[in-house]
Amino acid sequence: MHTDVVIVGAxxxxxxxxxxxxxxxxxxxxxxxEKGKAVEHxxxxxAQTGRCMNCKPYCHITTGFxxxxxxxxxxxxxxxxxxxxxxTLVGELLVQETIDYTDRIYLEFGADTHVEGVxxxxxxxxxxxxxxxxxxxxxxxxxxxxxxxxAQDIYYAIEQxxxxxxxxxxxxxxxxxxxxxxxxxxxxxxxxxRTGFDIEAGTTVVATGRRGADWLERICQExxxxxxxxxxxxxxxxxxxxEVMETVNEVLYESKLIGxxxxxxxxxxxxxxxxxxxxxQENYDNELAVVNGHSxxxxxxxxxxxxxxxxxxxNQPFNQPIAYAQKVGELTNMLGAGHxxxxxxxxxxxxxxxxxxELLQSNLRPTLPDAVAGDITAAxxxxxxxxxxGFIQAVDHVVPGFASTETLLYSPELKFxxxxxxxxxxxxxxxxxxxxxGDSSGWTRGLMMASVMGVLMGRRLSGxx
Numbered sequence: 350m351h352t353d354v355v356i357v358g359a360x361x362x363x364x365x366x367x368x369x370x371x372x373x374x375x376x377x378x379x380x381x382x383e384k385g386k387a388v389e390h391x392x393x394x395x396a397q398t399g400r401c402m403n404c405k406p407y408c409h410i411t412t413g414f415x416x417x418x419x420x421x422x423x424x425x426x427x428x429x430x431x432x433x434x435x436x437t438l439v440g441e442l443l444v445q446e447t448i449d450y451t452d453r454i455y456l457e458f459g460a461d462t463h464v465e466g467v468x469x470x471x472x473x474x475x476x477x478x479x480x481x482x483x484x485x486x487x488x489x490x491x492x493x494x495x496x497x498x499x500a501q502d503i504y505y506a507i508e509q510x511x512x513x514x515x516x517x518x519x520x521x522x523x524x525x526x527x528x529x530x531x532x533x534x535x536x537x538x539x540x541x542x543r544t545g546f547d548i549e550a551g552t553t554v555v556a557t558g559r560r561g562a563d564w565l566e567r568i569c570q571e572x573x574x575x576x577x578x579x580x581x582x583x584x585x586x587x588x589x590x591x592e593v594m595e596t597v598n599e600v601l602y603e604s605k606l607i608g609x610x611x612x613x614x615x616x617x618x619x620x621x622x623x624x625x626x627x628x629x630q631e632n633y634d635n636e637l638a639v640v641n642g643h644s645x646x647x648x649x650x651x652x653x654x655x656x657x658x659x660x661x662x663x664n665q666p667f668n669q670p671i672a673y674a675q676k677v678g679e680l681t682n683m684l685g686a687g688h689x690x691x692x693x694x695x696x697x698x699x700x701x702x703x704x705x706x707e708l709l710q711s712n713l714r715p716t717l718p719d720a721v722a723g724d725i726t727a728a729x730x731x732x733x734x735x736x737x738x739g740f741i742q743a744v745d746h747v748v749p750g751f752a753s754t755e756t757l758l759y760s761p762e763l764k765f766x767x768x769x770x771x772x773x774x775x776x777x778x779x780x781x782x783x784x785x786x787g788d789s790s791g792w793t794r795g796l797m798m799a800s801v802m803g804v805l806m807g808r809r810l811s812g813x814x
Contacts, residue, residue: 352517353377354810355537355550357524359385360416361796362556362787362803364507365451369807371514377810379516380548382539384523385413388505400719401630401638403687406542408632410641414518415504416558416799417631423495423644424603424621425797427452427464431490431605432798433788439774439805447801452493455800458506461499461646465492465602472600476747480606483746488605496646527553527783529572534783552782552810556803559765559788560633563671566768575771575779579791581670582764583677583733584617584658585725586628586640587741588757590713593750594653598624603655606747610739613732616660617740620764625649628717628759630689637678640689640717640759650716656762657740659733671765678761681728689761690728691720694741695754711755725760764794776806 354370356363359381367379384407385391391413394402411417429436429444436444456462466489473489480487495503512518521541528536528547536549557565569576597604603622610617623644631641642654663670681690692703693711702724708715726734737758745752769791776784786792786806787799 350546350548352380352548352550354379354552354554355548356381356554356556357537358556358558358561359383359414360556360558360787361799363554365800365803366554366806367511367516368507369804370811373808373811375811380519381516382519382522382524383414386520388414388501388508403632411560411631414508417560423500425452425455425493425495426795427491427493430488432795433793435792435798435802438792444801447804448797451797451800451804455503458503460493460495460503465494467491469600476597476600479747483743485606485608485743485747488607489601490605492603496644499646527568527572533781554784554786554806556786557789562765562768562789565789566671569768569770577769578663578668578670579769580660580662581674582658582660583674584656584762585737586642586654586656586759586762588628588652588654588716589751591625591651591653594624594748597748598653606744608740608743610736610743613736615736617736618658620656620658622655624653626654628654630717637675638682638687638689639678640762652713652716657737658764659736671768674763674765677728677730678763681725681761684723684728685721689717689720689759690723690725691715691757691759692723692725693754694752694756694758697726713755713757715757717759720759725758729760775809
């Protein structure tokens with residue numbers, strides 16, 4: 350197969366690369382290779398079974414058109430300050446302008462016009478004051494909440510637009526390697542599970558998302574693509590009653606707090622807050638079960654969940670942060686017999702595990718019913734656990750009741766952003782003809798920033814004509 354542009358991965362970066370090329374009138378032939386299914390065929394059987402079925406060959410929540418983000422939460426962060434380090438690569442002004450542009454595209458395809466977290470200036474000032482007193486930084490970022498179910502409709506509309514305009518979408522096809530000749534990328538090798546074939550292309554865009562970060566790291570190592578180990582996030586998903594988070598939910602919808610708790614002073618932050626949301630399980634190809642959170646537009650629970658992530662950086666002599674985080678996850682999965690572990694905050698402070706009967710006695714009922722009560726501290730690294738506990742105590746000054754005995758901590762929550770591909774401001778790698786985008790590149794985190802990187806790539810490729 351021959352094409353002008355081949356895009357590996359139909360997540361936000363890959364989708365918006367193709368979409369922007371079309372919107373700019375590009376005449377190049379575009380092929381998108383996606384391991385999973387079309388968005389309308391993605392189904393998680395847990396809705397019927399009540400428990401995770403560990404689907405093979407991949408998890409439908411993390412794999413398929415629109416990637417993992419649309420099926421976990423569906424929130425667009427509308428500030429350049431949130432979503433990774435792309436502003437340091439291409440500039441803050443360009444990123445903010447492109448966020449505004451990309452946001453308008455989401456609106457065209459049916460996103461809710463309401464923006465959370467704007468206004469209420471005096472209330473925000475009061476929350477910020479309490480955060481400062483607790484030694485935390487508040488990043489109040491406007492949020493456009495798509496909602497897990499609405500996001501699927503939006504991405505379906507985008508998928509149909511790409512098909513209508515001639516983009517070839519190859520579902521059920523997995524990229525196994527790049528075609529490199531004399532230091533130039535000439536395309537990719539793909540398998541559909543039965544046969545393998547080459548797709549030769551003038552330009553190759555790799556946008557495999559967070560779940561493809563370890564694959565891209567291996568590809569970089571094997572092919573001499575300049576990259577460096579970056580940050581890996583290890584943490585927990587915290588769940589509390591809505592009453593505890595009521596003020597923050599109403600004023601900000603999503604509170605982004607950052608701290609550097611003693612004694613280790615690693616960066617610890619909140620991420621992906623879901624008012625009235627549901628804790629969920631995702632499965633990676635290597636049998637790894639990780640926790641995440643959903644937030645729907647219509648369906649609501651009595652709880653709010655959010656992740657607390659501790660950032661780790663490794664230098665000499667160890668340089669495999671993704672593998673390190675996976676080992677933490679594997680150990681936690683072992684203790685939970687393949688399921689997510691959950692423990693009450695008060696039990697951690699008391700040095701005891703949590704029992705299932707204790708969960709049933711609390712005001713707070715888990716929204717992930719197949720999570721296994723146990724002891725997450727038996728698997729969580731000491732440094733990460735101490736940082737997380739210190740951070741929770743600080744957040745309790747901002748949100749009284751956050752550090753209550755019955756507060757639930759689910760583990761493992763892992764974010765694989767660690768492989769950072771070396772690129773210039775034109776998003777070019779050390780290999781001619783190869784570009785790497787989105788969360789797997791190490792430069793973005795989340796739906797909006799990944800989409801923005803795709804838009805910038807689409808503009809670059811359209812300008813090459």
